[in-house]
Amino acid sequence: LAVTAGSGAAQQKLKIVGFAMPTTPPNLVHIPVWVAQETGIFAKYGIDAKIFTFEGGPSALRALIGGGGQINVAAPGIPPFVAALSQGSELKAIGTYAVRHPVAMVVQDEIKRCEDLRGKKIGTPGGTGAYSEVMARGMLQSCGLSPRDVSYVNIATAARVPALATNQIDAIVLHVDQVYEAIKIKPSLHILGHMAQVLPKGWYAAYVTTGDQIRDDPKLLENVVMALMEANRFIYQNRDRTVDIGVKYTKFSRDIVEKTYDDLARIGIWPVNEGLSPDVVTAGIETEVQLGTISAAIKPTYEQAVQWGFLRAAITKLGRWTGDARWH
């Protein structure tokens, strides 16, 4: 699929679209927006992306809700999105860059199998109910353990790797690129398992916009969704270019980005079709209810959470990819 980078008359009237990304610098999983920008996919759709990075999904969401219209699309993880939804703000998921979990559990040398986690200290930034702990719990449950069999250490995000390096924790869930970075620092660390394989039905993140923006300029958002879907597909087809862009923006070294790319692409993190299918979304919302992020009484419905139309239009235009277990 040849990408004609920003060619034609469209270039003259590019519309500025503000993106709020949830991490600084991004991890490789967040890369599709930059890919779309760097390779000219956005330009092709008449879009000039202005990408802002924030420290955490909630901050990105806040910029979308309150930022005076400078942000059109935020890309938070699911917990803050669902939480904000349930508080009554009119937010819609219009697409996604990852429905599966792009994280892995990294553990100290002596932990070979899931069962070895018994009695160990697991780092849980954000505490019980935060993303990291939810993932750890998933890992524990996969081998019949429960949180009572381990001890949690509520360390701060900034202290995760120092804690691993100084043996103050034995295991923690990290983004795959962070895992490889940690392993570089302490080679005895290793991956216990990828969460996408442990919890295959997880919903990781979404592109979110507000009801006002949808009413304001649906055409623009349709183009955004289409461009981002194309970017996801581009990633699978262009390893080298994606790794280049990844190195440029994630600031991880090339070998780490390459290994991460291979892991994530193998798992099929980036959806090439709709991604936000009703079963994934309702399961995701249900998980948040179980975790106590929101109460069942104010649980949003699929229709409240997702604006399905843009994705459908994109599929119609771009065609559906099939033939690989990874395509979803």
Add this chain to the structure above:
Amino acid sequence: MSVAAQRGRAAGRREGAAGLSPTAIRVLSVMVGVLAWEAYGRVLHSVLFTYPSAVVRAAYELIAAGELQFYLKSSVVVLSLGLVLAIVLGIPLGVLMGRRAVIEHAVDPYVNALYATPLVAVIPVIVVWLGFQTKAKVVLVFLFCIFPILINTYQGVKNTDARLVEVARSFCSKEWRLWRDLILPSSAPFILAGIRLAIGRGLIGMVVAEFYTTITGLGYMIVQYANTFRMDRLFVPVVVLMMMGVALTGALRYLERRIAPWLYVAREE
């Protein structure tokens, strides 16, 4: 006439503003603020904001569940240890810097540099040295609190009336007596302003320390409810912190009257 002898004697003309007492003015002012917040919060009606009545309701829930008390306790321990440590070390070091040029010049660059160092840079070092638990947090709060005390004390010492220092020297005062009789009382207004600043910083430092090491206490509540957009609950620990700020400052004023009565006796006439 002795320098600053009548210092502070009604240093500002104080009007009664239609005869209202200070407390009445304070209460009125806070009430106006709370009402304005309530009105604005209801009008804005955003998930990013809340209003006092919602906060009160949330506070009631959190107190009933015992959550607030639980988290508050661990925070307060950290805060008090860090603050006391900062006072106990900051004042003597400040006086030393003010009195001994060698120490001043040797320590000065470190004070200015450390004070401008963001915590993130310090965290890994602290973690390596002190781990993640209370010890590390206390040290972080201490680092937050010490600079206002140190720098204000230093400036206060520099500002001591040289003529009174001469009097003390004339009577052959030993250095430590000079501190007690002269330097500390004369720097008291500076030091008190420093402690007042340290209280505010300490409260923030406590929360920040909780963010950056293990997340516990009020910091945990704040992070958790900020991330889940429960603004009403988020504002419960925030309002608690505000009230602690006001209360601690009030307590400081009370202490001031007890340990530095001359500052107040003087204002009465």
Add this chain to the structure above:
Amino acid sequence: MSVAAQRGRAAGRREGAAGLSPTAIRVLSVMVGVLAWEAYGRVLHSVLFTYPSAVVRAAYELIAAGELQFYLKSSVVVLSLGLVLAIVLGIPLGVLMGRRAVIEHAVDPYVNALYATPLVAVIPVIVVWLGFQTKAKVVLVFLFCIFPILINTYQGVKNTDARLVEVARSFCSKEWRLWRDLILPSSAPFILAGIRLAIGRGLIGMVVAEFYTTITGLGYMIVQYANTFRMDRLFVPVVVLMMMGVALTGALRYLERRIAPWLYVAREE
């Protein structure tokens, strides 16, 4: 004899310490610190720590690539605007609080409360009002800086010699002239300590503001290299901040000599 007339005249006995000049002592002290850091860093040899020579190398790379300059510029703009705003508003408000009891009591609870409020609670409001770019950051830096200035100014005003206030009143000084002739010069040592504190806080506020809104400037560099454990590069912006702290404080001292010469003239003898 006029109050505080000889204030500060060599308030501390200043020894030469074997005749070393202040600059020599400073340089020596910093050198010892840097060497100790280097030695400790090399011995510790941890990925969580680094040492000066590695930082210098990293700085060289970052400067050659133009990265440092680029990020520094945006931070400096935010810092200077916020700091200047805090000085321009903080001093008059502090004087007003010190001089007018009604204002003091009305504003006082807000100052103490706001000063103890963690930023996370304020951020959403700021975002709603001002977005998340430069404007919001400037306001955050401003909020960081204003309190030390405000509180110190207030204390300085309260500490003004009442006898001199009486002299000014006797000559029928208008309030604003009183500020100029009396309150401000007499509070100068307090205000300067406050600004000194504000500089340190402002530098941190600048980075923190960048964390909490969109990440740019030095804050971006710090987060980026902290997340990727490039400690040598991480310390480049940190050391830059430290040096800014030292340099700005030095500049303040220079300014002090120009705008408040009596504090120094007095110390010369």
Add this chain to the structure above:
Amino acid sequence: MRSGGRTGTVPPPGPTVGASMVVIDQITKNFGRAGTAALSSCSLDVPVNEILCVIGPSGCGKTTLLRIVDGLIPADEGRVLINGTEVTAPRPDVAMVFQHFGLLPWKTVQDNVAYGLRVQGRAEREIADAVPRYVDLIGLRGFERSYPYQLSGGMQQRVGLARALAVNPMVLLMDEPFGSLDAQTRELMQEELLRVWRSQPKTMLFVTHSIGEAVILGDRVALMTRRPGRVKEIIEVGMSRPRDPETVRRSARYLELREHIWHQLKVEVLEGDGS
């Protein structure tokens, strides 16, 4: 009400010559709740352009009296009239020389002398003209740019005098203005003060501890009781001006006054010694 600025030698049109410029009417003042009684029903009348010297034991309330007359502190009872108007706040046509000098430590000698003029918004040209004159008058030429702490006690005191004289007030309240001066400098200053007074007549309340000074300067001398202060006696000096200090000191009237005041003071001080 005039706001200063007289330069002629003609008496100002406002007050009638011979009428009272300052009327102190039954002033009572207590300090603090414990209640140090400083003044108790103290009354005094000062005619226009008179020099009234006030003598009294240490701590009897002289400074307090002047502060009340200047409108700096309120009396508990009684009132003060200046030129017929009740005093409620300081007036620009009344200037005070403070016992504690009250120089601004951050201003040089010339800026301290100019302070009153600046505060009252006089033209810079007028200030530039007046300041050197008054610096000369107090004998501090060459010290214009010195800061107060660089001056001796007596030099500082003279700066305080120049500051008050410079605004050329209608009423001058002087609280021991020459207390820190040696005998000769004091005499020089007395002469200068009288010269200023002759060319620009003003009403003066002059607190002094020197009986000689009171007799040489004063039209009348008010003797105060010990604390709480009242006016015990008012003495007409009754000597013609100009007075030559040497001649005055040798005159019988002087010795008689001296003896009398001395005795009266002794009674007050000794009786007051107990408490």
Add this chain to the structure above:
Amino acid sequence: MRSGGRTGTVPPPGPTVGASMVVIDQITKNFGRAGTAALSSCSLDVPVNEILCVIGPSGCGKTTLLRIVDGLIPADEGRVLINGTEVTAPRPDVAMVFQHFGLLPWKTVQDNVAYGLRVQGRAEREIADAVPRYVDLIGLRGFERSYPYQLSGGMQQRVGLARALAVNPMVLLMDEPFGSLDAQTRELMQEELLRVWRSQPKTMLFVTHSIGEAVILGDRVALMTRRPGRVKEIIEVGMSRPRDPETVRRSARYLELREHIWHQLKVEVLEGDGS
């Protein structure tokens, strides 16, 4: 070297009576880089237990001289010996009464009086015994718990005197200690001072602006030139003690001395007027 604590009336064993207690040897002092010359080759000898009064024009360097003798500031040239030892720092057996009073604003009258004793580590019992005596001596009974700002100028000055007397020093340096007192209180204080001196003899350097005071108190009077100060003349008072002030003031010797000093001062002040 003794560290105070004398209570008897017997002269201390240390210094030989008649020998010099304070020797001021060719002291020169300039201030600042611009160089205000305060003292120039100033020499003076004070025998043991003598009261030497110093008189000089305002700003001639008297305070500077006392500060150098007390070891507070170094001289540029020359040296000072006390009891045979060169002065390099303040000594506990030398006490100073400051022209600016130097009271600690945060201490009450009694704590200010006790200050010197506390600083020199005397026993609390001794302090509790001494303080009321000296508070009485200066006539401030009833004001023990007042803060300095609650006192009149003269009362503050007396507290400064009590503080210095309380440590019972071997040498007492007094810088216009009675300048803010009325004539009668001043005389009372002079008497008290002499009483203390008789029961606990000490060497005194007494700066005053009152010629009468100098003659009544002093064994000798040192006259200083105008700035930069030198000793111009030393005058033996030559009157027997105890001196009754009234009698002294009427004596021919007094009038002669007065006239002489007056004239000498006049020369200094008038010549110095120019600069």
